[in-house]
Amino acid sequence: MPEKFLKPYDPAGTETRIYEAWEKSGLFNPDECVRQGVTAPDAAAYSVVLPPPNVTGSLHVGHAYEDSLQDAIVRFERMRGKRVVWIPGTDSAAIATQARVEKNIQKEEGKSRHDMGREELVRRVMDFARASESTILNQIRRMGASLDWSRYAFTLDEARNAAVMEAFKRMYEAGLIYRGHRIVNWDPKGQTTISDDEIIYEEEKATFYYLKYGPFTIGTARPETKFGDKYVVMHPDDPRYADWKDGQTFEAEWINGPITGTVVKDSSIDMEFGTGVMTITPWHSSADFDIAERHDLDKEQIIDEYGKLLPIAGEYAGMKIAEARPKIVEKLREKALVVKEEPYTHNIATAERTGGIIEPQIKLQWFVDVDKPFVMQHSEIPGIESGSTATLKALMRAAVESGAVHMPQEGFKNAYFHWIDNLRDWCISRQIWFGHRIPVWYGGEQVHIGTEAPSDEGWTQDPDVLDTWFSSALWTFSTLGWPEETSDLATYHPTAFISPGYEILNLWVSRMILMSGFLLGQVPFKTVLIHGVVRDKQGRKFSKSLNNGVDPIDMAERYGADALRMGLLAGTAIGGDVSFDESKVKGYKHFANKLWNIARFILENTEKVRAGSERDSQFSARELEHLNTLEALTNDVTADIEAFRVYMAAEKLYHYAWHELADKILEESKPILAGADEDARRSRAALLLLLLRRTITLLHPFMPFITEEIWSSFAPLMRGASRSDYDNFLMVARWPLLR
C-alpha cells in the first residue's frame, strides 16, 4: 500500500505532477501515440480545434467549462483507440486587445496611440498579448486539457498569417472581396469601423422633436444631423400626402436659412410612426443611405470622424454633437420651427469594445460579397456540385441544411438560418494597427495584392487591418497547415466538432463555414455543439465590472481540477446556461476523496487475499449481477458521450461509484473478505479489482487526474488481476468494448 493512500487525497499536489508526466510522454500528440504503438496506424482520425481564447488577460470559469467539455469527449475518443488530435491556440482579437492596451497606456502614461506611432504601439500590444498568452496556457494546462501542444497556433503567427494572406488573395481574385463606399459603423472613440455584430444597443431617454419643414411636419430625435437634409420622404400610399408627387420641390425656411426641398416616395416609411414623414441624412444613417441609393440622391457629410460638426453646420461647425444639439434646438425654437416635443426612449448603438457611440459614416472599406455568384471548383458539400455556380450565402445555407454540419440544437439552427437570410456584405477592414495588415498596395490608380510591395517605386500599403474574425474563420484548417497541402490537412479536416458559446454562433461559426466552404469545398466540422454561458449564482454573467469573476486556477487549487470539471459538467444540460455553484465543486471534491478510499479499501483487501484471475474465477450469482450492472452502465455511458450527453454520463458514474460500488458492493464484501471461504474470498477480490478498474476507466474522461493517480499507484496489483496494458497511462488505456 503506497503511503500516500493512508492520507486523504491531495488534488493540488497530484494534478500538476500528473499533467507534467502526460505532457512529457508526448501522448497528447497522435503521431507519438502511433509511434509508441498506443494507437493503430490505420485508426480513424478524430480532430477538434480549441476555440482560441482572446489574449486579453486571463480565462474565467466559462473557459474552464468549455475546456472540460471538449477534453471529456477528446479523452473518450482517444481511449476508444481513435487517432485523436486536439489543437490548442489563442486569438489575437485585434480590436479587443489593442483597445485594452491603449486604455492601459492612456491611463498610465497619458499617451494616445498617435503619440506613439504604429510600430511602437504594435510592439506594445504584442508584448501584452504574449504575457496574456502565457497566463492562459497555464490555466488551460491546469484544467487537464489533453491538447497537442506541438501543434499550438496563434492567429497572428507566421503560418496563420500566410493562410490569411492566401485566403484574401483567392477571394479577391474570385471577385468576392471588393472595395467600396458604404455606410459603416464608425466608432469615433476607437477611430475605427466595426461590424454589426460588435455593436451593443443601449437604451437612451431622449426628446423627439416635431419640426416644421416647409409644408410638412417631420419627426426626429437628432436635429443636429438635419443641416443638409433636402429630401423629405413619405410612403407612396399615405393618403395624407397623396397630393405630393415624387420629385416635386418646395421652398422651406430651415435652420440656417431657406432651402429647396424635394419630395421622395419610398415604401420603407412607416406611416404609423410620427407624422409619417421624415427627412433623410444618408451619410449618417444606414436606412437613409439605402433610400438615397434607391432614388439616386445626393449624400453629404455632416459630422466628421471625431464626432464634430462640419462647416455645413455654419455657426455650429467644430462643435461636438452633445454640445451642439441643445443650441440647435434653441435656435429652431426661436425660428418657431419646433411644433412639438415629446419624451422618447430609443436604443443607441455603442461599440462593444470601446463604449463609443456609433456614428454611421460613409467610408471606403473592404467587403466580402456574400451574394455574388462564383464557380465552385471543388465541393464536398451536399447540395453544392463541383463546377456549379454558388454564392457564399448559398454555401453557408447548404452546409447546415444538408446536415453536413450537424446542429443538434434546433433553436440555434433556426437562429443561424435567420442570420444568413438577413446577412449583408461583411465589412472586413478595421482602422486599427494590431492585426493582419490588408495585403493591398496602391500605386496611383493601380492595385497590387500581396504581402510585399511590387519592386518598382511609389507603392503604399493599405493602412488598415482585417477584422479579427477573418483569421479566426480559417481556424479549422489554418491550424492544420493550409494553404500547404499537409498530411495533417488531409487526415484531420473536416474536424469532428466545435464547441463555441452561443454568443459567437454568427460571428465565428457561420464564418468558419463560409471560409472552409469557399477555400476547401468542405465543411469545417461535422457537429456544432453550442454551450451556454456560465453565470454566477444570481444569474449574472461574469464580468470585470461586477467583480464577480472566479479564477479556475483558484478553484483547482482549493478543490482540484477534477472537482471543478465535475462541478461544471455534471447535471448541466448542454446549450443551457450554467450556473456556477461553488458548493457543487466542493461536493465533487468529496467525491474525489471517496474514490480515493474506494481504491484504498479494494487494494488493501486484495493485497491480503490472493485474488483469483478474472478468467478462472467462479463468480457467484450475486457477483455476476454486479458485473451485469456495470456492463449496463458502460453501455449507457458510452451512448451518452457519443450523443454528447456528457453531463448525464458524469452523473451516472458519480451515482454508481458512490451509491452502488461504495455503499452497497463494498459493504456487502466486507464479511466475505473476512470470511473463511477461500474460494469466495478470491473470487470477490477478483470482482472488486475488476469493478475498480472499470470504474476509474469510465471516469477518466471526467476526472482524469485522480483516476490516473489510482491507476498508476496500483499498476502492479491491477496487472496481477488481469492482462495487458497497465504499463502505460490510463489516458491511453482502452475504453471497454461493448458486448
Added chain:
RNA sequence: GGGCGAUUAGCUCAGUUGGUAGAGCAUCGCAUUUACACUGCGAGGGUCACAGGUUCGAGUCCUGUAUCGCCCACCA
C-alpha cells in the same frame, strides 16, 4: 417589432424516445476507534408557473396565459 429558451425540493440545477419525481448544498434524527467525518443509515421538504387539451397514463406531447432571460432587427 420578430425569433428562441426557461419556469421542477429552502438554494443551484438534472430528468435522453410520455410509464408511480432526482442530484449537490442546506435542514433534522440516529450510528460510528479502522476504506472514507471530505463517513454511513434514515427523515422531512415538490398540486413539476398557471389554464385547458390529447392519452389507459403527461414534468415529458399540443394550445393559450403570465413572469423572467437571451438572440436578431432597429423607426426617423
